[in-house]
Amino acid sequence: MNKTHNQKAWFMVLPVVLLVAFSAVIPLMTVVNYSVQDTFGNNEFFWVGLEWFEEILASNRMHDALGRQVIFTTTILLIEIPLGIFVALHMPKKSGFWSSICLVLVALPLLIPWNVVGTIWQIFGRIDIGLLGYTLDQMGIDYNYTQDSFAAWVTIIIMDVWHWTSLVVLLSYAGLKSIPDAYYQAAKIDQASRLSVFRYIELPKMKGVLLIAILLRFMDSFMIYTEPFVVTGGGPGSATTFLSIDLVKMAIGQFDLGPAAAFSLIYFLVILLISWVFYTVMVHSDKEAGL
Amino acid sequence: MDLSWMGWTVPTAIFFISIATALVIMIIWSIKTPQAPRVGILRFETTPGDRLFISLLGSAFICLGWLALFGAPLWWALLVCFLYALSVFRWV
């Protein structure tokens, strides 16, 4: 397993390294610098040490936002992944007119810009002019996402499910398409039930793409900002204030660069940790598969 | 080049210099004595680079945890981080 290293190859990637340095490392360094200082303008900075970190770690606002974030991400993963698989399983497998139509229909929500998604749902859910809100209201269901936390949560979750399940569907579908017919034939011969086919053939074969889907959905939903901000503005109260909404309020709204930088770093570390775990699990399981 | 907008301070400079130094040492080390990936207590293959990453990421969380539980200063947390990094390089 000893690999020989040719150091000259490094020069080939130098432009990329420089690009990454400018686009990622320098801003990150700046954030670290800001996180230990206070500023009120004029590029004047005042050293405060780890005060912001202590403040944020002790802040209920952060804990609550993190808690909501975890609940949100878990919920949408629990809905979108099974739902995406379910839809993918029921799409036509054979390439042709119907599968193309299905793919286009499924992909549509992904093509809509995020803020537009938010606007669509904000209007859709209104009880005076929105189709959804109006219908629910007419059905006698007490629905008002601007006042009722539960309704706000349901709205945002449905919106995210509507917007992003497609991604899971497309990835799962790609995974399913890669299963040779022979597997289904063998399963028929073995008299496997539909459930067994899913459990022992489709699911294992989709594992790779599903991990990617979960990772993508995790990262995206963990950083979700635009859609809930447009729909509920993080309210009612703080009911739908997720980490990023809180962060943006602090960074842009209050122009509190120091605390916002500290918040960003903690946020960054959490995402880095979870993504790293996902990544390791993925690579690890691939190795096990001998791929 | 005017870098005042980045708001540098001595501690952050030391922080980044330490990380850069660690990276340079790791690179030199891997050139001098190339090492094959090995499987440690986490039951998956790690290269020295992976171990550095695990050490740094873990240290970050150790420091955050220390801040949350005991508050500044972080001298003792840094000691814990150091021990943690050593054990990562030894066993992971």
Place this chain on the structure above:
Amino acid sequence: MAKITLSNLAHRYAPGDNYALKPMNHVWDDGTAYALLGPSGCGKTTLLNIISGLLTPSDGSVLFNGDDVTKKDTASRNIAQVFQFPVVYDTMTVRDNLAFPLKNRKLDTDYIKRRVEEIADMTGLTDILDKKALSLTADVKQKISLGRGLVREDVNAILFDEPLTVIDPHMKWQLRTELKALHKKLGHTMIYVTHDQTEALTFADKVVVMLEGEVVQIGTPTELFEKPGHTFVGYFIGSPGMNILPVKIKGDKAYIANHEIALAQGYKDMTGKIEIGIRPEFITLSNNPSDLPITIKRIEDVGHYKIIRAAHKDIDINIIANEAFEFSEDLKYARFDKSRTNIYADDWLVEP
């Protein structure tokens, strides 16, 4: 175990299409190992899928022991199939893989356990019964695949769809031998699809040669070798294939480009494309000017024998000589073994 009857069977993938499988009537005996041999696209996989029930034929019917199973699904036909690429349930252990078809049929746990061990023993999987199937090599996976077929005692036939394609060459021979031995021991009806003649000839009791959706000959390896029913069979089987030379026939004489050759029997007058077929093994070089004059282009030594590449005028003729053969300048003629010479009209064998 079953006798398989194909009655007026034919298949088109869509109405109006050409026949992927041309109408055929065959009876395949119980307990025999058949090989379906033919080039890619000749319809052998289609035929296999029709027998296994994965495909419903557009015309005719399939009978197992006289019962019409044309409309029955795969599971109720009680057949087993081993595919080109190993199909195993990756997340299961080898044991669970073998037990899977039995579990699905809700059989008794003790019986399943006993049966799985029996089959594992038979297929040499005992040592790895509790390993995950995922990490095994292709040949072992194919064995598991086979084992999953064999584990059912009532299985009517075992179908193989080019099962050795992804197996390392040195494992192929071994696996084939094991298969053959298993067949001898268990006596299942087996149908083995391949485009590799060696595989077909060494494995099968009877080889079914297909070409363009048609069965051109069913016979034992010897029959195929000695009396190919079709020029394709002659050409496809054997290395190098049968020499096919255009001739004119008059009674018991054949004329190759005006050179007369005596035949064993007399033939009626024939029209169309008439050819003489003779295997390189049955031509010898001679110094007798009454034989067919030839020019020798080169001699290839392939170990156990030598291939002599020759030509009569512009007609290529291959001759096989044994390894002790020594060439000499006066060997300028080719002698055909009269009893092994076949005559073909429009590619089909003509009986005298």
Place this chain on the structure above:
Amino acid sequence: MKYGFTVIAVMMGLNASAIADDATTNKWIEEFQPSSLSKVEQTAEINWFIKAAEPFKGMEIKVVSETIATHEYESKTLAKAFTELTGIKVIHDLIGEGDVVEKLQTQMQSGENIYDAYINDSDLIGTHWRYQQARNLTDWMSGIGKDVTNPGLDLDDFIGTSFTTGPDGKLYQLPDQQFANLYWFRYDWFTDEKNMADFKARYGYDLGVPVNWSAYEDIAEFFTGREIDGKKVYGHMDYGKKDPSLGWRFTDAWMSMAGMGDKGEPNGLPVDEWGIRVNENSQPVGSCMARGGATNSPAAVYALEKYVEWLTKYAPPTAAGMVFSEAGPVPAQGNIAQQIFWYTTFTPDMVKENTPVVNDDGTPKWRMAPSPHGAYWSEGTKIGYQDAGSWTLMKSTPDNRAKAAWLYAQFVTSKTVDVKKSHVGLTFIRESSVQHASFTERAPKLGGLVEFYRSPARVRWSPTGTNIPDYPRLAQLWWQNIGDASSGEKSAQEALDALCYAQERLMRRLERTGVQGEFGPKLNDEQGADYWIAQPGAPKAKIANEKPTPITISYDELIKSWQ
């Protein structure tokens, strides 16, 4: 050769502009009618601008303001006129109010010039005065900017300069548009015999303009759910989405209307409507009661509770999800009976013909009146909000760019254009425009706006004062904490405790860094709420009866007192 071309080009250019001048000037003077100046005076003023702009010809400047009718007129028409007349190219960007502040803050943080001039609310006076990053216009006009200061500017004619003057007596911003926050109601419904009789029967007093919140509440209750002209109507309108604009509603005047702050005009002293107390040196010293502030005082709790209660009980159910700009036009749709806190900036929407709130003859069905006040309010306390969107020149803008921008700022506020601009946007800044005959003529169609501006009472409406050391940062704290209360997540007391704590925390940071020097916050030691409640003025002790006897007044009586 090259030289020759240049000379010709220059000559032609000069020539062309010299010829164009008269025609262009005349064309624009036609646009700027009516005016408080004669056409001769207008020409003279325009000529002064042309001359003063000579050194900056060809320069391109960028200015920014929020998107309201007045600024749209400036951006589309006045900027074009200015460019054609002076040769200075003006890009007048229109963005949201919050975005303007954000851009301004970015310029303040980085010191980079983003816009050459800002029109931002005079609420920032305390901020500009303390950070000293905005140019002090008094010194500017007599110093660097002397050459480019219009001799006909007539600062005394501006009605809002008291809002843009710092405690040091210097002018920091030049008003460009001004609007107030008034009570708005459906005059036609209020004078309907049946409504009046029903109201009297139910509440025992006359339906009229509410003078106090008790009466407002009764009227809101009375109209909510009532059917008028076949439509279900609501007795109140407000907005409640967790959005920066939710904070404006409170920081603008809500608390002082309830009576939380001290007496004093334009703003309460030592405690203002944000609940922030200052010492005799104008240094903020606290926001919580423990330090002498009033942000979490009983009056503030009362104000917040009433806001939440009315929003949920009497406003349309969608109101809670709206922001300022969404809620503003709602009363014009014709199903709102009254609104306690209505921005006159929405007047242009409200007077459009063929809307449900305008009669066939073009007169409005509604009127505006002074907002009612809460149980803690007493005479001499600020009565409502009036904001002056004002020109601000930053020190980080290079001098010559600032000069060009200053010319444009004076142009769009000049007497030459102001009457016309006021007719378009209905946001008066000059006494000469308010008093102009054309408005006397138009007054009946404006529902009381002209009467309000002509009355001596108008000075009692004012923007955020100098108590606020950092408006942008402190304002952010409001909407978030108010949002917690409006959703019911926290009680009013808890939300306000958190708010005052957050305000003090920010002021402590300002104090620690010392960026605001001698004007910066200097927090009092905590002394306990009781100590401060015992002192005269705000914070005030809780009063037992927060719903005193309701009082109403007939609109026609009221309007007489304004004349």
